[in-house]
Amino acid sequence: MSKFCPGFLTAGINAGLKEDGKKDLGLIYSQTPASVAGVFTKNIIKAAPVIIDIEKIKKGYAQAVIINSKNANCCTGKKGIEDAYEVINSLALQLQIDRSLVFISSTGIIGQPFPKEKIKFAIPKLIANSNDSKGKELAEAIMTTDTVFKLASVSKKINGISFTVSGVAKGAGMIHPDMATMLCFVCTDIKADQDKLQTILNDAIANSFHKITIDGDTSTNDTVLLLANGASGLSIDKNEVKKAFEKSLNEILLTLAKKIVKDGEGATKLVQIKVIGALTRDDAKKIADVIASSPLVKTAIFGEDANWGRILAAAGRAGVNFNPNRINLFFDEVMIMENSRPCGEKAEKKASAIIKKDEFVILLDINMGGEASATVYTCDLSVDYVKINADYRT
């Protein structure tokens, strides 16, 4: 029952969407209208709630977000949009706030009719259940194939005044940069204009959600919303506050991003892929992305097989020009390849031990004389990933 961000109430309940009684409906309510920044899926196929929120965010303010899991309200046409607005209006009426301040978000199966009646029916209970300590319930309500809820919160003090950044996220499958396929809602009691908030959010996402990959798929429902209600009295117009807030937001988003990869569908390992020695950051990123997305690399990691040949083969097809004879490869601190030649049995033995760990780093030095680098977080590709996704709708 730890506190969520001051000035915000949250809730998570079962509204009958998940038949097993698990939570499926969440609420975020700010006691005063909050500045809002957001980042949405780049997929051309956008779910109804994404289409709606992209319109709403233009006004700059939000006071409530209602989020359901189990049904994505995607490919549901005009009806899906109308249904979502009905839910929004019903919530606005009961919270007695302007309907323009209510945002909506959905995640789950695509193409099934939106269960608006069940959701509307549950709204009074949802509101009644909300309080300042229900971050965990909110995090649980947005889970789909996630196996653990994802919540992170940090409070810091500036000249004796404290501020908080609290966030929840859901991930599991369909996770890939641009953007990571997931929902994430972050609340803070910092005071900030939408413009500045958006810039800070964009930077923080580039350093977190855009660095993770699970299966290369991008969903139709991706949404990150950041609400800032100013309850702390601290404003980011002060440089000291801005710096501290940026740091806290980065910390929260990176924590949530890592939680998402670690809980990737069927994942058993969290692996940091780092590419160094590149001429440009873009080159390094391209190589890191290809390695992090390679099914052959990911299955080798699942099999705990230090099959560095696959890592090199993946790097080689990234479309980046590098010298194939000058590569160094490390698993954590152990060099297993120098100038593109294996370092021998001893090194491979050490690497075999490292790959058995839950978390480790694969570092590839492409040795092009540059100092550019890039990092991507990935997980392994397991038998369970396939099982989960083969049976998702049944």
Added chain:
Amino acid sequence: MSKFCPGFLTAGINAGLKEDGKKDLGLIYSQTPASVAGVFTKNIIKAAPVIIDIEKIKKGYAQAVIINSKNANCCTGKKGIEDAYEVINSLALQLQIDRSLVFISSTGIIGQPFPKEKIKFAIPKLIANSNDSKGKELAEAIMTTDTVFKLASVSKKINGISFTVSGVAKGAGMIHPDMATMLCFVCTDIKADQDKLQTILNDAIANSFHKITIDGDTSTNDTVLLLANGASGLSIDKNEVKKAFEKSLNEILLTLAKKIVKDGEGATKLVQIKVIGALTRDDAKKIADVIASSPLVKTAIFGEDANWGRILAAAGRAGVNFNPNRINLFFDEVMIMENSRPCGEKAEKKASAIIKKDEFVILLDINMGGEASATVYTCDLSVDYVKINADYRT
């Protein structure tokens, strides 16, 4: 014991590389020097035999190809190149042909020392075993995780004179366009210059191997070689012969390409992804590629779940601009989505029956008013794919 292409002898034996006694060493020998065309991996990391063959092919002629499975001779440095040349020279000596006419090809595990001694020791037996009816043995010798050998042959008559195109291939994992990761050797008794042969080969590959995907990975050893020894007396300088040969080569390569996808690691289904109604072929191809490579689409196919939401979601992230509200989707001849809305339970029921088939077509009409289209062949992503690749080296 069906005949291979006239004028060529082939063989496949066990040289002790595969410890279970399965065939691991193959030979193609043309009774006269043949024109040779080839296509090689675009991966920056190239195996020793690929580096060697790229040099050799510049001379235009080949008379023998020795191919081993189990060891890729990749990331083996200068030593790997030297070892491969030793094998080449040994074979040339025993066949009493010029060493410049001997090509080499390897497939298997990356980064292990090349077993040149075993191979050299087996060469006399390999030659002794060769005859005009051992296409199957050759096809078996190049298998890695393939579960069936891949051989295709066609003979046609022009004005009473017949010509033949015979090919073998191996695939299984690491299969993706540009180019499909595999080995393929095609022999014909047509007479042709290298230049013309290369052009025809490039076109045929664009219509076959560049249309298939298994897991998006591209190997370090990809090689297609086409040998034409002219034994039929028919020359492609005659237009009629050229047309007939092109058709036959296309047929053989597409047959082999489909066999590769159908035998994709762990694959249980062969699925044709066709995108129509695009403004450009490139747009159509991009969308087809993303759908064909999506782990979520591929696991849904494995689960026999007609989860069209994932197909749309994949199309939407292909980076092609289309109207998200005007999409039609078919499984075989059954329309399950019209103008981006599901066609109802009846259609979905029919789709569920189709997805249970071993082979079917997913046709996506993006309805942009264009007439451009593209086709990609893919397979499902199964539990066995992960198991095979997690345990590959052990």
